[in-house]
Amino acid sequence: MEITLTHYLVLSTILFSIGLIGVMRRKNLLMLFFATEILLNSVNVALVAISHYYGDFTGQMFAFFIIAIAASEVAIGLGLLVLWFKQYNTIDLDNMKSMKG
Amino acid sequence: MFEAIAFYLFSFLTIVMFWITVTTKHSLYALTALAAGMIFISAFFFILGADFMGVVQIIVYSGAVMALYAFGMMFFDTTRELKEKPTKTRLVPILGALAALLVVLMVIAPVVGENITAHYPIDVAIGNSQAIGMVLFTKYLVPFELAAVMLLVAMIGGIVLAGKMMDEDYSSLSEEQIDEKEGAVS
Numbered sequence: 001m002e003i004t005l006t007h008y009l010v011l012s013t014i015l016f017s018i019g020l021i022g023v024m025r026r027k028n029l030l031m032l033f034f035a036t037e038i039l040l041n042s043v044n045v046a047l048v049a050i051s052h053y054y055g056d057f058t059g060q061m062f063a064f065f066i067i068a069i070a071a072s073e074v075a076i077g078l079g080l081l082v083l084w085f086k087q088y089n090t091i092d093l094d095n096m097k098s099m100k101g
Numbered sequence: 102m103f104e105a106i107a108f109y110l111f112s113f114l115t116i117v118m119f120w121i122t123v124t125t126k127h128s129l130y131a132l133t134a135l136a137a138g139m140i141f142i143s144a145f146f147f148i149l150g151a152d153f154m155g156v157v158q159i160i161v162y163s164g165a166v167m168a169l170y171a172f173g174m175m176f177f178d179t180t181r182e183l184k185e186k187p188t189k190t191r192l193v194p195i196l197g198a199l200a201a202l203l204v205v206l207m208v209i210a211p212v213v214g215e216n217i218t219a220h221y222p223i224d225v226a227i228g229n230s231q232a233i234g235m236v237l238f239t240k241y242l243v244p245f246e247l248a249a250v251m252l253l254v255a256m257i258g259g260i261v262l263a264g265k266m267m268d269e270d271y272s273s274l275s276e277e278q279i280d281e282k283e284g285a286v287s
Binding site: 001002003007008009011013014015016017018019020021022024025026028030031033034035037038041044045048049051052055056057058060061063064065067068069070071072073074075076078079080081082083085086091 | 102104105108112115116119120122123128131132135138139142145146149150151153154157158161162165166169170172173174176177193196197198200201204205209220221222223232233236237241244248251252254255256258259260261262263
């Protein structure tokens with residue numbers, strides 16, 4: 001019973017689907033951020049698995065940069081979220097329909 | 102054999118943790134489950150021999166990102182249950198299945214082509230961290246520097262966005278003074 005690349009790709013797809021379900025059914029913006037993290041992590045698993053099974057470092061490099069991008073996304077996103085919460089006292093997605101500013 | 106056991110165990114744990122993150126009504130449960138899922142993800146990296154990525158996953162995700170979320174959640178009211186209106190349409194599962202199918206196709210497409218050769222082959226003689234450093238600081242030096250600049254910009258942006266009105270020490274004020282300040286602000 002050997003674990004092949006397909007096992008990892010299927011796992012990554014399952015995790016990606018969970019993240020997509022989260023993005024589509026969540027209304028709280030913080031929870032939406034969590035779902036985004038799940039999406040990024042599932043892609044990382046696929047990249048590192050491909051890197052291992054093809055003996056190539058490129059996948060690990062890309063996973064590394066994805067982690068850096070995720071970190072900066074969290075910093076900026078949480079800053080904007082805190083700003084929005086101070087002004088409107090809610091982080092619900094349905095309250096953001098108007099573009100009044 | 103042990104690899105298979107570890108793979109299935111950590112797959113199960115990761116899927117359960119992320120499912121809890123996506124479905125739970127308490128944001129604190131979601132945060133904790135997400136942190137646990139991140140650590141279980143790093144187990145895959147260790148199984149795959151990518152030691153450096155596993156360590157970075159634990160330090161950056163479970164350490165920095167989760168701590169940032171925990172600090173962010175102090176601003177929001179996290180103790181009460183999330184009141185989310187469920188999406189009524191049947192569209193969500195259909196769209197989810199379609200998107201998952203698309204992802205499978207995207208992932209399978211390059212794997213079907215068998216004529217893939219390694220640009221930067223993994224050398225088993227030197228350790229993973231050392232080899233990553235060698236590739237990172239030669240072939241990927243410019244993206245690395247760009248990522249560093251991007252992280253700096255993100256840090257400054259986060260401070261500027263969230264750091265307004267933080268120069269006042271609320272903990273040393275009395276209740277009346279805080280009420281006064283809050284009234285003046287809003």
